Amino acid sequence: MELIYSLTEINYISKKISKQLNNQIVLFKGPMGSGKTTLIKSICKYLNFNDNISSPTFSLVNTYENSTNNIIYHFDLFRIKNLEEALDIGIEEYLDSGNKCFIEWPEIINELLDFKCTTIEMSVVDDNKRRIKIN
Numbered sequence: 001m002e003l004i005y006s007l008t009e010i011n012y013i014s015k016k017i018s019k020q021l022n023n024q025i026v027l028f029k030g031p032m033g034s035g036k037t038t039l040i041k042s043i044c045k046y047l048n049f050n051d052n053i054s055s056p057t058f059s060l061v062n063t064y065e066n067s068t069n070n071i072i073y074h075f076d077l078f079r080i081k082n083l084e085e086a087l088d089i090g091i092e093e094y095l096d097s098g099n100k101c102f103i104e105w106p107e108i109i110n111e112l113l114d115f116k117c118t119t120i121e122m123s124v125v126d127d128n129k130r131r132i133k134i135n
């Protein structure tokens with residue numbers, strides 16, 4: 001599936017994408033500014049999961065929780081330099097937790113991703129539009 005969307009359409013797009021996220025692990029690939037964080041936040045909001053800003057490792061992993069205490073983990077691995085650093089933050093426990101994991105910049109943990117993953121590729125079309133491809 002391939003879509004081009006502007007920010008005004010993000011709620012509709014989040015709803016549409018939410019229906020495609022059957023795998024536990026979802027990888028968000030694409031350059032800086034392609035809209036990965038914005039889309040993840042919007043999807044979590046659509047699914048009624050709220051940001052938990054109290055985590056000490058907030059910049060690397062952000063935990064979202066719904067009213068029945070289900071959890072979504074949102075990772076931004078941009079600043080992680082190698083696999084060992086990812087293992088140090090306990091990435092394997094998160095991946096094995098059974099909770100949904102949305103991962104920006106997943107390339108550094110490629111060798112851990114023996115799970116069946118959904119990959120979302122994002123790119124910039126112009127200032128007001130982003131392209132998204134789901135495998």
Ligand SMILES: Nc1ncnc2c1ncn2[C@@H]1O[C@H](COP(=O)(O)OP(=O)(O)O)[C@@H](O)[C@H]1O
Binds near residue numbers: 034035038
């Ligand atoms: N579909 C879109 N259309 C236009 N601008 C967007 C869209 N999605 C995100 N943006 C804007 O692009 C910028 C970067 O978004 P962000 O989600 O931080 O990207 P990334 O996480 O991929 O680096 C933000 O200013 C955001 O508002």
Ligand SMILES: [Mg+2]
Binds near residue numbers: 036037076
């Ligand atoms: Mg981001």
